[in-house]
Amino acid sequence: MRKIKIPDTMTVAVLNSYSGADALSIEQRPVPTPGRNEVLVKVAYAPINPSDLATLTGYYGFKNPTPIVPGGEGAGEVVSAGPGVMARYFLGKKVACTGWGKGGGVWSEYVVKSVKGGVLTLNKSLSLEQGAMSIINPLTACAFIDISKKGGHKAILLTTAASSLGQKVNRLGRNEGIQIVNVVRRDAQVDLLKAQGADIVLNSNEAGFDQQLHDACHQTNTRLAFDAVAGPLTNQLLKAMPQNSKVTVFSALSRQAVQASPDLLIFENKMIDNFWLGPWISKQNLLKTMMLWKRAQKQIPNHLKSEIRKIYPIQEVKEAIRDYTSQMTGGKVLLRLS
Ligand SMILES: NC(=O)c1ccc[n+]([C@@H]2O[C@H](COP(=O)([O-])OP(=O)(O)OC[C@H]3O[C@@H](n4cnc5c(N)ncnc54)[C@H](OP(=O)(O)O)[C@@H]3O)[C@@H](O)[C@H]2O)c1
Numbered sequence: 458m459r460k461i462k463i464p465d466t467m468t469v470a471v472l473n474s475y476s477g478a479d480a481l482s483i484e485q486r487p488v489p490t491p492g493r494n495e496v497l498v499k500v501a502y503a504p505i506n507p508s509d510l511a512t513l514t515g516y517y518g519f520k521n522p523t524p525i526v527p528g529g530e531g532a533g534e535v536v537s538a539g540p541g542v543m544a545r546y547f548l549g550k551k552v553a554c555t556g557w558g559k560g561g562g563v564w565s566e567y568v569v570k571s572v573k574g575g576v577l578t579l580n581k582s583l584s585l586e587q588g589a590m591s592i593i594n595p596l597t598a599c600a601f602i603d604i605s606k607k608g609g610h611k612a613i614l615l616t617t618a619a620s621s622l623g624q625k626v627n628r629l630g631r632n633e634g635i636q637i638v639n640v641v642r643r644d645a646q647v648d649l650l651k652a653q654g655a656d657i658v659l660n661s662n663e664a665g666f667d668q669q670l671h672d673a674c675h676q677t678n679t680r681l682a683f684d685a686v687a688g689p690l691t692n693q694l695l696k697a698m699p700q701n702s703k704v705t706v707f708s709a710l711s712r713q714a715v716q717a718s719p720d721l722l723i724f725e726n727k728m729i730d731n732f733w734l735g736p737w738i739s740k741q742n743l744l745k746t747m748m749l750w751k752r753a754q755k756q757i758p759n760h761l762k763s764e765i766r767k768i769y770p771i772q773e774v775k776e777a778i779r780d781y782t783s784q785m786t787g788g789k790v791l792l793r794l795s
Pocket of ligand 1: 506507508593594597617618619620621622623642643685686707708709710711712732733734735783784785786
């Protein structure tokens with residue numbers, strides 16, 4: 458195995474307060490040393506995901522005291538290993554890692570991660586760019602299809618359907634024979650999904666949306682919705698679906714509280730629950746998790762591929778975030794760490 462020289466210091470993006478991208482700074486920090494059952498990953502790429510934007514404003518599920526290093530997922534190479542057989546096993550391997558748990562976020566040139574769930578081996582054929590986006594959205598897309606199949610759903614509703622995740626769910630759904638009632642917010646997103654083969658794509662900002670959604674849900678017997686917007690849209694989904702339906706809220710891009718009319722909950726037995734990938738994975742057994750990872754890895758070159766719009770060096774993280782937030786549809790913006 459080739460020997461990689463590890464420098465003393467590294468470049469890191471640091472969030473100094475939960476007040477958005479302006480609170481980010483680029484700093485030099487000592488390269489950490491991996492302890493027992495830990496590895497040092499030289500991070501190559503990390504995407505900017507909606508969960509990262511939420512983190513920057515303190516809107517995400519983890520809120521450690523600042524300063525923190527953001528970055529929910531990324532990929533790179535294991536360049537050094539702490540004591541332990543498992544850690545040595547990872548040495549020289551291409552891995553994906555999350556920003557969850559010990560070691561913190563991955564918007565950092567080097568990061569220490571535990572070998573017990575902190576790093577996942579990537580298929581050799583996979584690029585580090587695709588590897589960097591191989592955990593959060595691919596596993597969530599697989600989870601949505603699993604949940605739908607388990608519940609016996611032949612059709613599901615999906616909001617923010619033109620997102621990177623939405624496109625993956627559409628491709629997987631088509632492959633598995635699950636019809637998707639897609640909800641987007643712009644005409645260009647309708648065109649994008651239709652060009653990719655989606656049958657039903659509705660624009661929530663178009664006149665007559667509520668009736669169109671009602672008709673689509675009743676014609677397809679759609680009783681399960683995955684909603685990333687929240688606010689009043691959640692109630693529109695609940696209202697449009699037949700009795701005994703459920704909306705699973707998995708994000709709140711509107712940054713508004715979920716709305717639900719009590720009569721829909723009480724008299725039509727409609728429900729709202731939630732999905733968060735981390736806890737969902739924790740509930741699966743190890744074998745299922747490993748099979749899920751293997752299945753996702755296999756599908757990343759096709760159904761689970763992520764489009765890339767632009768790659769920025771970490772030093773330009775603020776510009777990268779501005780670019781990404783100006784239009785989130787149309788490919789991921791990646792940060793290059795090394
Ligand atoms: N709960 C979980 O475990 C989990 C896991 C994975 C993903 N997610 C969530 O899944 C969603 C999609 O993620 P992604 O990485 O695929 O996103 P992405 O590719 O960056 O795309 C985001 C999409 O959301 C749309 N959008 C943004 N704000 C919106 C709003 N207020 N109302 C309606 N649409 C809005 C964007 O449309 P424009 O182009 O018009 O801005 C874009 O189509 C995110 O909310 C993310 O947090 C949750």
